[in-house]
Amino acid sequence: MKKGIKIVTIGGGSSYTPELVEGFIKRYDELPIRELWLVDIPAGQEKLNIVGNLAKRMVEKAGLPIEVHLTLNRREALKNADFVTTQFRVGLLDARAKDERIPLKYNVIGQETNGPGGLFKGLRTIPVILDICKDIEELCPNAWLVNFTNPAGMVTEAVLRYSNIKKVVGLCNVPVGIKMQTATLLDVSPERVHIDFAGLNHMVFGLNVYVDGVSVLDEVIEKMTNPGNAMTMKNIKAIDWEPDFLRGLHAIPCPYHRYYYKTSEMLEDEMRAANEEGTRAEVVKQVEKELFELYKDPNLAIKPPQLEKRGGAYYSDAACNLINSIYNDKRDIQPVNTRNNGAIASIPDDSAVEVNCIITKDGPKPVSVGDLPVAVRGLVQQIKSFERVAAEAAVTGDYNTVLLAMTINPLVPSDKIGKQILDEMLEAHKEYLPQFFKAVEA
Ligand code: G6P
Numbered sequence: 001m002k003k004g005i006k007i008v009t010i011g012g013g014s015s016y017t018p019e020l021v022e023g024f025i026k027r028y029d030e031l032p033i034r035e036l037w038l039v040d041i042p043a044g045q046e047k048l049n050i051v052g053n054l055a056k057r058m059v060e061k062a063g064l065p066i067e068v069h070l071t072l073n074r075r076e077a078l079k080n081a082d083f084v085t086t087q088f089r090v091g092l093l094d095a096r097a098k099d100e101r102i103p104l105k106y107n108v109i110g111q112e113t114n115g116p117g118g119l120f121k122g123l124r125t126i127p128v129i130l131d132i133c134k135d136i137e138e139l140c141p142n143a144w145l146v147n148f149t150n151p152a153g154m155v156t157e158a159v160l161r162y163s164n165i166k167k168v169v170g171l172c173n174v175p176v177g178i179k180m181q182t183a184t185l186l187d188v189s190p191e192r193v194h195i196d197f198a199g200l201n202h203m204v205f206g207l208n209v210y211v212d213g214v215s216v217l218d219e220v221i222e223k224m225t226n227p228g229n230a231m232t233m234k235n236i237k238a239i240d241w242e243p244d245f246l247r248g249l250h251a252i253p254c255p256y257h258r259y260y261y262k263t264s265e266m267l268e269d270e271m272r273a274a275n276e277e278g279t280r281a282e283v284v285k286q287v288e289k290e291l292f293e294l295y296k297d298p299n300l301a302i303k304p305p306q307l308e309k310r311g312g313a314y315y316s317d318a319a320c321n322l323i324n325s326i327y328n329d330k331r332d333i334q335p336v337n338t339r340n341n342g343a344i345a346s347i348p349d350d351s352a353v354e355v356n357c358i359i360t361k362d363g364p365k366p367v368s369v370g371d372l373p374v375a376v377r378g379l380v381q382q383i384k385s386f387e388r389v390a391a392e393a394a395v396t397g398d399y400n401t402v403l404l405a406m407t408i409n410p411l412v413p414s415d416k417i418g419k420q421i422l423d424e425m426l427e428a429h430k431e432y433l434p435q436f437f438k439a440v441e442a
Contacts, residue, residue: 004034005327008081008140010074010132011088011149012038013048015291016312018303020085021055023316025062031324037069037077043092045072047292054295061301074135081140083323086132087148090124091432093288096281098428104274106421108412109267112235112280113151113202114259115411116421119390122154123402124432126162126394129155133163144326144363146171146319147337151387153201156337156352158391169322169364170337170352172201173315174233174254180314181231182209182252185223186216195252197335197356198344198369203383204335204354205376206252207369221246231255235280235311237269251373260379260410284310325359333357338364344380345371351384382410397435402426 009020017038024033038055040048052070059066071077078084089096099117100110109115129149136143145168147155156170175197183190188211195206209217223229225243232238232255239262241253258266270279277283287309294304318334325332333356340353343366347353357364372380386409393402406418426436 004032005082005323006035006037006080007033007323008037008039008077008084008143010039010084010086011044012070013040013044013046013051014087014089015047015051015288015295015307016087016310016315017051018054018058018295019307019312019316020087020319021058021068022303023320024066025058025064027320027324028062028064028066030328031320033066035067035069037071037081039071039074039077040088042072048072050292050295054300057298057301058303074132075139078135078139078143081136081143082327083144083146084132084136084140085146085148085319086129088125088128089149090121090128091429093281093285095124095429095432096121097279097285098425100270100279100281101274102425102428103421104267104271105424106417107267108417108421109259109263110270110274110279111259114256115409116406116418116425118151118154119386119402119405119409120425120429122151122158122387122390123394123436124429125149125151125155126158126391127435129159130163130395133159133165137164143167144169144323146322148172148315148319151201153203153337153352153354154387154390156201157387158394160339160350160352161388161391162395167363168338170201170354171315171318171322172204172337172354173312173318174202174256175204175335175354176314176318177233178206178231178252178254182206182220185220185229185231186211194333195335196369197354198372199254199354199376199380200352200383200387201337201354202254202256203380204254205372206254207373209252217250217252220252221250224252233311234309234313235284237266239265239269249373249375251376263411322359326361326363329361331358331360333367334359334364336364338366341366343368346377346381347384351388379410382408386410394435397433397438399436402436 056068103110103116111117152170159168183193194210196208199205230240236255356367390405406422407415412418
């Protein structure tokens with residue numbers, strides 16, 4: 001690896017790519033990237049060209065010898081890669097909009113990574129990531145796969161269970177978002193803040209918070225009880241928590257916990273949004289249009305601040321810090337999705353969890369937390385069961401298994417409603433779910 005790093009980004013035409021490129025540029029002294037390959041599919045060609053050319057201008061402006069390659073040929077790109085990052089969206093934003101709108105017809109949360117929407121995003125994504133894993137095995141067997149593609153927890157679970165790839169890490173910006181917002185609440189610099197993260201992707205808790213090594217959890221919780229101080233991400237409505245609920249929980253919930261602990265308020269707001277400004281995918285489509293117009297400007301050679309309208313703030317920090325720490329064997333602590341290996345007692349050893357890890361050249365080594373507080377343990381286990389059954393359904397294309405996954409999801413009220421949602425969503429996403437239609441059509 002020391003000759004200079006080759007990075008391949010699948011879904012390179014994403015509007016988030018400038019953030020990643022900025023992250024690599026900032027860290028070039030420690031992370032000497034020689035080649036950055038941005039890969040996309042024919043439907044993404046135009047976006048790839050626009051964002052790829054911006055990436056080239058950014059690198060040129062920084063005066064760095066990084067070659068940026070744009071390609072639709074994934075296999076050509078993967079040859080001898082050191083790191084493969086994945087950030088693709090099967091079915092693009094139109095599929096996400098269906099994930100969000102269809103469940104609402106049944107009075108069920110429609111969300112990208114939670115409930116029926118999360119299930120269907122997983123069903124569309126898992127077969128593709130497993131194909132990518134086969135290519136990695138053949139073309140760059142020593143590479144690290146760094147996955148951002150949502151639902152990142154379920155995807156990491158599927159890779160661990162159904163591929164031969166061991167060097168995989170799932171990443172999310174939620175923990176870093178919580179850390180930054182905690183630092184702001186406490187009015188201290190983020191470097192002084194340490195949070196004990198444990199749980200699953202989009203289901204992670206901050207079990208304790210320290211400033212300079214001293215626990216300040218009580219203070220953070222009290223600050224969070226003040227109106228307007230509830231932490232969130234751009235894509236999740238910042239409805240405040242009940243102060244006494246937070247005190248009882250005595251841990252920091254992640255923004256996505258609102259879908260479970262505030263289901264009716266979130267549903268009500270989603271219904272309102274669907275009738276007014278549109279679902280999140282529909283809003284994001286508009287934001288993307290504006291972003292790509294900006295990216296086209298030949299004089300633009302930086303990441304434009306408008307990218308901050310997206311929910312993925314700090315995602316490149318998570319990705320670049322992880323790659324940097326693996327490459328340089330930094331042994332610092334970062335929250336990532338990896339094989340549990342006993343870090344959380346009530347989750348199986350071989351399942352993916354989101355937990356603080358020591359990041360070494362041999363990958364993340366999870367830091368043991370003992371167990372989760374009893375109040376949240378059951379929900380986390382239930383979501384893990386859902387992710388596992390969903391991953392199995394994505395691989396087998398079995399109807400009974402996918403109905404089981406749908407029904408055990410805590411946001412789905414019954415098997416009957418689950419089946420109605422399932423049937424409508426299977427039909428709506430048919431073109432991206434060949435595994436469920438093969439038998440019928442054969
Ligand atoms: C959050 C999540 C990401 C998700 C993003 C969506 O930050 O952690 O997993 O991809 O929001 O943001 P968007 O702007 O697409 O709604």
